Amino acid sequence: GGGLLSTLPVVGIALLTGGAAYYTLRQQQRDHARAVEEYKESYQQALERTRRRLQQLERQQRSYYEDNNPDLTTLLQIARGERNRDGVSVAAARLWERRPYDADFLCLRVGRGDRPTSLTIKPPSVNAYSKDVEDSLMLADQFRFVRDVPIDVNLRAVGSLGIAGPSGRSLNILQALLWQIAIHHAPSEVRIAAFWEANFDDSWEWLRYLPHTRPLDGDDSYRLLARYDRNPEDMQRVIAALSKEIKRRLEAEGDQRGRRPHLVIVLSDYHQHHAESALFAQCIAGQRLDVSAICLVPEVRNVPGECGGYIDLVLGGSPEHARLGVSGLGGGYSTFKADVSSTAQSSELARLLAPVELANADGGREMPRNVQLLALLNIPDAAQYNPEILWGQPLAASWHPVPVGSKSADAALEVDLNEGIHGVHGMIAGATGAGKSELLLSFLMSLAIRHHPDRLNFLLIDFKGGATFRDMSRLPHTAGMVTDLSGFMAERALIAMNSELDRRKRLLAKAGQPNIKGYRKAVIDQNGEPLKPMPNLFIAIDEFDEMIRDYPQFQDELIRVGKQGRSLGVHLLLATQQPSLIKEGLLNNLSYWMSLRVNSREDSKAMVGLPDAALLGTDTPGRGFFRDKNSGV
Structure with a gap:
């Protein structure tokens, strides 16, 4: 009997050890099963994210093929000069749009079919017998072609x-x-x-x-x-x-x-x-x-x-x-x-x-690939230029029209900021490499060359750190420049704009005038004191989309500037890569748009009412569309 009792502790220890081992094994199995489920869930989530991304890229490809290869119904609309839902003439933008240097010159649609995707899709390397590889291969196969799109x-x-x-x-x-x-x-x-x-x-x-x-x-x-x-x-x-x-x-x-x-x-x-x-x-x-x-x-x-x-x-x-x-x-x-x-x-x-003809039969409609700003301004030699000559020219309205580019070999594109023509506030859009900053600088320089500093001041804001406006600081027109919108500087810029609006309101009230036009016509204020010059303030903001992402309160403040600026002589020019991000309240105050090549149809439509700015080639930076509220594209 004593021998049996002496073995009980050993048996107990063995049972406890076996139980612990079994418990540990079961725990490991549960942990493994949980890890497998988490892996499967994570893998399926990754597949779903990839699917959504592929769907987005497929939509972009489909949009490109459809826009660049219009069907016969659209061709007839172009020939008839019909307008789209935004009231923009389809013919004005698309008739005879393909030029000999364009990649799509004589590229002809033959019908509709399936085209191989331009994407490279590589399924992950996993066990060939796993269901996961079946899902990934099915996903890759699903997007090998863009289905039912124009073939050319x-x-x-x-x-x-x-x-x-x-x-x-x-x-x-x-x-x-x-x-x-x-x-x-x-x-x-x-x-x-x-x-x-x-x-x-x-x-x-x-x-x-x-x-x-x-x-x-x-x-x-x-x-x-x-x-x-x-x-x-x-x-x-x-x-x-x-x-x-x-x-x-x-x-x-x-x-x-x-x-x-x-x-x-x-x-x-x-x-x-x-x-x-x-x-x-x-x-x-x-x-x-x-x-x-x-x-x-x-x-x-x-x-x-x-x-x-x-x-x-x-x-x-x-x-x-x-x-x-x-x-x-x-x-x-x-x-x-x-x-x-x-x-x-x-x-x-x-x-x-049959009755449609080019503006100039000898090729005057030909658009140059490069254009010099001084040539547009009829300044043959910058070294001999005397600014007082152009500044001294009589100015019947608030603004001289200024050239910003060329519509053809013999016709400049001029922007007239007088209300009722092109208007007060505008926007420039362009993707990286499209020439947005160059167009912005050309516009500002053209304004400065044609207008005396007593008639025009600049407030320049560059979210990228000042690279765009670096040389503009030496102009007598530049009243202020903000080049690093940290939180403190952003606050200062908002305060400065509000203060300037309030200052102008006080000057108009003291002069007894409703707007800047009346102020300039008056010689003295209500107390008989001579009026101080009140130049137009032109606020130019580069990389506006980046600014409003970090400081969304800026948009609301600029909506106020847009509404009040017309009578106060304050103008806005916003330069952005993504115009579709701009609030409707601010867009409603714009009256002219200049769109170079942009990244999406939505951005192009936000600018000119047509998708065409998204189809401009990368080989011609500076090429684009101009639209204003009065005369369209």
Whole structure:
């Protein structure tokens, strides 16, 4: 009995040890299960965040494709000069907008289909048998393509294009392509010539109304259009005119891009008529001469080998679909649902465009890539400039109009801050590298050169630390400059603006005048004392979006300045990268907008009522749109 009792402690210890080990194991299992669940939850949250980010990027890509490749309905709206919901003329901003130096010059929409995403999506490296990898692979596969967006082909890049299929369908898609050439490109920069057979006259006659089919020699008695089997003299006349132009281009030296119109030659039934003129073969192979051909043939095997692209209307997989093939590096195949137009719609479009002409037939509408501020101000030599000459010019209104840029080679864009013209308060928007700060400085310098310091003072606020306005401090017009908006300086800037508004109110009250115009007309105040000069105060704020993120109270104060500034002679100019962040109360007090390239359609619409400022190229900083409340874009 004593032996059994002596073993009880050992058994108890063993049971306790086993129990502790079991408890520890169970705790480890629970901890592991909890960690696995937390990992799964965290992983799913990460996947969901990635999904939302991919959806946002997909929307941006879709928006870009849709805006840059408008459908036929929008093209007709442009031709008709219709206005959008904001009252801005669609035609004013988009008609003949593509220039020879633009990347989308002769980039033509062919229909709608799926495009590979421009994003690189790499699923995480996890166990190949894990469900997690299935979720990540499904997510990556979901966003490999941007679905149902415009498909386009760059005619200048492919050189020439073949359209293979039944005549009726070929003509329908050809008309859609010609619409885009006529709407997006000015006649001075693209000319269209066409040759066709008699039995399809009705499908081609509308081209006669397009200004793009006028001959290059200026003879308005004919068009660059001919029927193979009608009048041989007409045919030879068009061929002779085109041959003369091709010969001239062959003899030209150097890069002529942008100096001569691109020729687009349409050749119907090319497989039957290719031997009728050596000109046709020259045109198909004329890429270096700024010549492209569009050849209509019944089958892909009939497409000339020199064509860098083709549209196959037979192998698209269904009667509605077609196949686009592009050769060379970056080429490939795309299946799409083709855009088609009717002859009746084409005739309407051509008649709408027939009377439209460029502002200056010799190229005066051409917009320079660079412009010098002194040239706009007619100052040939800065060293010889005497400011008193311009400052001394009589000023009937409150402001002289000042140039801020160029609308064309011979027309400056002038801003007139007088109320009733461009108005009192404005905004400049531009993404990084778009030239926003340069435009802001040019505007301020132009104002300073045209107005005496007794008529104009600057208060300059730069949230980035003073880089923009560094050299402006030496101007006699600069009454104050804030370059580091710490909390203390932000408070001081607010106090300074409020104090200046109150000071001006007191001066007007003492003079017995309701506004600055009346104050300037009066010579003495109500007590017979001479009035002190009251210059307009121009408050310019750079990086305004960053400022209001850190100091949102600034916006509310500026709304007050915007409302009261008109009568007090206080003006606001806000420079920002994200105009869509600005409060409506402040936007309602603005009367003019200058938008360079911006980052989103929303920012562009906030500035000019159109998405086009988001589509401006990065290769032309300083290019943009101007809008005011009275005359639009």
